[in-house]
Amino acid sequence: MSLKAVRKLAAGLLGPDGVVEDPAGLRSYSCDGLTGWRATPGLVVLPTTTEEVSSIVAACHKHSVPFVARGSGTGLSGGALPATDGVLIVTSRMRRILEIDPDNRIAVVEPGVTNASVSVAAAPFGLYYAPDPSSQIVCSIGGNVAENSGGAHCLKYGFTTNHVLGVEVVLPDGTVTTLGGMTTETPGYDLRAVFVGSEGILGITTKVMLRLLPKAEAVRTFVADFASPEEAGEAVTAIIAAGIVPSAVEMMDHLAIQASEAATSAGYSLEAGAALIVELDGPRGDCEAEFARSVELCKQAKASKIRVAAGEAERQLIWKGRKAAFAAAGRLSPSYYVQDGVIPRTALGRVLRRISELSEAESILVANVFHAGDGNLHPLVLYNPAVSGEGERAERLASQIVAICVEEGGSITGEHGVGVDKACSMPKMFSEHDLATMKKVRDAFDPAGLANPGKLFPTPRLCGETPGPYRPHPTELAGVAERF
Amino acid sequence: MTTAPTEPLRPKDTAELSKLLAGMYASATPVEVRGGNTKAWGHHSAHATALDTTGISGIVEHSAADQTVRVGCGTRFSDLQAQLASAGQRVALDPPDRGGTATVGGVLASGDHGPLRQRYGAGRELVIGATFVLADGTVAKSGGQVIKNVAGLDLAKLLCGSLGTLGILSEVVLRVHPLPQASATLTMKADAELATAAALTAGRSVAEPCAIEWDGEAMLFGFEGAAEGMAMRAEGLKADLQAAGLGAGDLGELSPAAAETAWGRLARSREAPAGGICIRMAALPSRLAELSAAAQKAAEIAGAEVALFSHAGLGLTDVVATANEGGSVEELLSQLRRLCSKVATSVVVRDRGWQGEPEIDLWGPRPDAASVMAAVKRSLDPKGILAPGRFAPWW
Numbered sequence: 001m002s003l004k005a006v007r008k009l010a011a012g013l014l015g016p017d018g019v020v021e022d023p024a025g026l027r028s029y030s031c032d033g034l035t036g037w038r039a040t041p042g043l044v045v046l047p048t049t050t051e052e053v054s055s056i057v058a059a060c061h062k063h064s065v066p067f068v069a070r071g072s073g074t075g076l077s078g079g080a081l082p083a084t085d086g087v088l089i090v091t092s093r094m095r096r097i098l099e100i101d102p103d104n105r106i107a108v109v110e111p112g113v114t115n116a117s118v119s120v121a122a123a124p125f126g127l128y129y130a131p132d133p134s135s136q137i138v139c140s141i142g143g144n145v146a147e148n149s150g151g152a153h154c155l156k157y158g159f160t161t162n163h164v165l166g167v168e169v170v171l172p173d174g175t176v177t178t179l180g181g182m183t184t185e186t187p188g189y190d191l192r193a194v195f196v197g198s199e200g201i202l203g204i205t206t207k208v209m210l211r212l213l214p215k216a217e218a219v220r221t222f223v224a225d226f227a228s229p230e231e232a233g234e235a236v237t238a239i240i241a242a243g244i245v246p247s248a249v250e251m252m253d254h255l256a257i258q259a260s261e262a263a264t265s266a267g268y269s270l271e272a273g274a275a276l277i278v279e280l281d282g283p284r285g286d287c288e289a290e291f292a293r294s295v296e297l298c299k300q301a302k303a304s305k306i307r308v309a310a311g312e313a314e315r316q317l318i319w320k321g322r323k324a325a326f327a328a329a330g331r332l333s334p335s336y337y338v339q340d341g342v343i344p345r346t347a348l349g350r351v352l353r354r355i356s357e358l359s360e361a362e363s364i365l366v367a368n369v370f371h372a373g374d375g376n377l378h379p380l381v382l383y384n385p386a387v388s389g390e391g392e393r394a395e396r397l398a399s400q401i402v403a404i405c406v407e408e409g410g411s412i413t414g415e416h417g418v419g420v421d422k423a424c425s426m427p428k429m430f431s432e433h434d435l436a437t438m439k440k441v442r443d444a445f446d447p448a449g450l451a452n453p454g455k456l457f458p459t460p461r462l463c464g465e466t467p468g469p470y471r472p473h474p475t476e477l478a479g480v481a482e483r484f
Numbered sequence: 485m486t487t488a489p490t491e492p493l494r495p496k497d498t499a500e501l502s503k504l505l506a507g508m509y510a511s512a513t514p515v516e517v518r519g520g521n522t523k524a525w526g527h528h529s530a531h532a533t534a535l536d537t538t539g540i541s542g543i544v545e546h547s548a549a550d551q552t553v554r555v556g557c558g559t560r561f562s563d564l565q566a567q568l569a570s571a572g573q574r575v576a577l578d579p580p581d582r583g584g585t586a587t588v589g590g591v592l593a594s595g596d597h598g599p600l601r602q603r604y605g606a607g608r609e610l611v612i613g614a615t616f617v618l619a620d621g622t623v624a625k626s627g628g629q630v631i632k633n634v635a636g637l638d639l640a641k642l643l644c645g646s647l648g649t650l651g652i653l654s655e656v657v658l659r660v661h662p663l664p665q666a667s668a669t670l671t672m673k674a675d676a677e678l679a680t681a682a683a684l685t686a687g688r689s690v691a692e693p694c695a696i697e698w699d700g701e702a703m704l705f706g707f708e709g710a711a712e713g714m715a716m717r718a719e720g721l722k723a724d725l726q727a728a729g730l731g732a733g734d735l736g737e738l739s740p741a742a743a744e745t746a747w748g749r750l751a752r753s754r755e756a757p758a759g760g761i762c763i764r765m766a767a768l769p770s771r772l773a774e775l776s777a778a779a780q781k782a783a784e785i786a787g788a789e790v791a792l793f794s795h796a797g798l799g800l801t802d803v804v805a806t807a808n809e810g811g812s813v814e815e816l817l818s819q820l821r822r823l824c825s826k827v828a829t830s831v832v833v834r835d836r837g838w839q840g841e842p843e844i845d846l847w848g849p850r851p852d853a854a855s856v857m858a859a860v861k862r863s864l865d866p867k868g869i870l871a872p873g874r875f876a877p878w879w
Contacts, residue, residue: 103688103769104768150634162605177856182829184766184798184799185766186829188857188878190595190644193608193638193641194638194642237549240662243664245661282709283692283709283720285712285714289710289711343630344630346549374631409630411628411632413633414633415634418636430635430636431624433623434636437624437626438626438639441860441863445856
């Protein structure tokens with residue numbers, strides 16, 4: 001009944017282009033980038049203004065209807081998984097770049113604007129937007145705000161939270177307010193800090209004020225081959241110890257190299273045990289000096305081969321090989337889980353040995369891709385769903401890897417977010433008191449709990465009393481969702 | 485009403501802090517946390533019990549290769565920097581020294597910072613995890629000890645700048661950076677108009693200055709990085725300033741000793757003089773000249789002496805003022821707010837050079853988001869025992 005009231009309001013407000021209610025249309029919004037979780041939303045709306053978002057959220061509030069925000073739907077933790085009895089508010093029609101202020105280095109954009117298009121709009125002024133998640137061509141700034149997206153270059157430049165000056169938001173009761181603003185400081189609590197990365201549970205972003213940076217004068221990139229990921233890890237330690245902060249340090253292990261090369265022929269050495277991609281940027285003199293030092297340090301750390309990108313084309317090719325590693329895993333195996341755990345970087349050798357032992361014990365292959373500078377691991381756990389029991393073994397292995405990350409003092413997620421995917425793993429990392437404290441902040445924004453319910457926090461409904469291996473989501477049991 | 489004890493409570497660890505707070509919460513006793521007691525910003529209650537964090541001190545773990553340090557919040561910030569320096573690292577945050585007693589927790593909770601914010605951001609950008617104690621004694625943590633982590637709400641950042649009103653920081657994990665191999669300082673004379681244009685040009689320069697400051701008379705540009713790159717960067721900035729038609733004729737480099745003196749003097753200048761005040765105005769960097777003109781006009785009307793110190797690349801300008809005979813800093817403040825209402829997004833009192841509760845409006849107009857801020861405060865501290873009235877009259 002209540003959803004009906006919201007539907008009526010939305011139809012009047014947004015017209016036929018702004019409301020999706022036919023079953024086929026609704027189903028096309030049933031998942032985000034984490035396709036294993038699906039739920040058909042009760043209603044999909046595509047507002048074009050802050051006022052429209054506000055009216056719809058206010059109606060949800062009035063009628064106690066849950067709502068979920070969605071940008072481009074590229075998230076990898078199910079943060080935009082719809083509520084079957086709720087409204088999915090899609091911001092992709094809010095895609096105007098409202099202002100580029102080159103003098104003050106600020107971009108003001110609507111939430112549906114894609115990450116990459118901010119940099120495109122800033123480029124004529126010699127500026128760019130630093131966070132660069134690998135989905136940047138399609139992912140939206142609103143989604144980046146919700147997930148606190150990082151990217152390959154966050155080792156030096158930080159995450160979305162470090163580049164958002166302010167957000168205009170619609171709070172869960174429909175009120176419009178601005179957290180932070182156009183200036184470096186605003187008085188009172190830094191609620192922008194808690195809103196960025198809150199995965200849609202505190203409200204919906206309708207406008208974002210972003211800080212732009214001058215494009216670096218010089219960029220240098222090289223690939224160093226090593227006999228093993230451990231040796232490559234030691235090279236990273238040497239670079240850091242020399243006081244160099246590269247803009248990016250990425251690593252692929254032997255298996256990931258095979259997959260990437262099969263897909264892209266980017267020129268990685270098939271015989272290498274690990275490939276280390278190091279990128280430095282900054283003022284030319286600094287960049288050249290640190291580049292030369294980093295190459296030398298890799299040689300001292302027993303790199304078997306150094307490939308220096310001769311120009312922008314080769315640099316792009318190197319990155320293409322790295323960024324294709326996920327999709328390329330499909331060439332090794334029909335299906336895979338991607339993990340997103342983080343470890344203190346120096347624990348890399350020990351953690352890889354444990355992953356390799358687990359991989360042998362379960363007879364499941366694991367290809368490893370890392371953001372090696374900051375310890376963010378992306379093990380690709382490969383399995384064939386057609387082989388009986390393999391999916392379960394792979395899932396068990398994936399969850400053991402997350403447990404290892406936490407044991408090592410790391411995190412269950414470095415950039416993909418908790419969402420629905422890792423909500424049940426939160427107690428591995430946070431105590432009851434920690435989670436209760438976060439909930440108090442959520443309650444201040446959303447006492448009724450209507451904004452993106454079931455995400456980020458473990459719930460007994462979702463996880464049972466104790467976190468454990470996979471169990472069907474209630475929506476799956478009800479036959480309205482499936483996981484594969 | 486309970487009267488405040490003369491000796492502040494001084495817990496020695498998180499558990500003791502938790503126990504003390506739980507007791508005070510039970511009896512609804514107001515409490516004000518302090519570290520080095522160098523930044524009594526916001527309103528204070530004469531009836532609150534002081535809680536001193538300096539007993540929760542020391543580096544718990546410094547993982548140089550992981551670029552992190554876990555430290556007790558009562559540790560002196562200068563001690564932390566000295567210890568990190570022996571390993572070739574630092575927290576890339578340079579708040580004014582304020583007598584050397586400022587603590588890690590106090591620097592973070594006050595949001596204090598220095599010129600390096602241009603390059604590295606404020607404390608919020610560098611804190612990656614925190615253990616803190618809520619008003620009722622609950623010990624909670626957020627974040628972790630790895631640089632990259634998006635699990636859960638980032639409450640460590642929320643506590644930065646909250647002036648001890650949401651929870652008490654007990655232990656934090658900070659990202660550390662390598663000490664720069666080399667540094668350089670350039671300076672040029674600049675009036676407000678030139679300073680504004682020079683700051684904007686420097687902010688967009690590929691020479692990447694790590695500090696862009698104006699002290700009312702001259703610009704100071706800081707550079708840090710590889711030794712091989714320093715000369716090229718200085719030349720690069722000069723060329724950019726010239727290309728922008730800003731002369732840059734007298735842009736000169738300071739000797740290391742002169743640079744140290746200049747940065748030190750700049751940091752001390754922001755501390756309020758006895759009986760005086762330091763007012764922080766936030767605006768777009770392009771509005772600096774307008775702020776400067778407004779400050780001069782407000783000073784004339786109010787009968788005050790003012791000096792401007794601007795983090796010009798960041799748009800954060802501090803007005804340090806004392807009243808002349810017959811003049812008043814309160815009047816100065818209200819004139820600044822009136823004259824800058826369309827220029828600055830906020831005009832707040834930061835540091836003040838007198839004891840006791842001021843009878844002035846420290847915070848200015850209530851922002852839209854104040855209601856949700858107040859809701860967060862109520863949710864984390866329902867009895868309102870932590871620094872009651874600090875953000876008055878907002879909440």
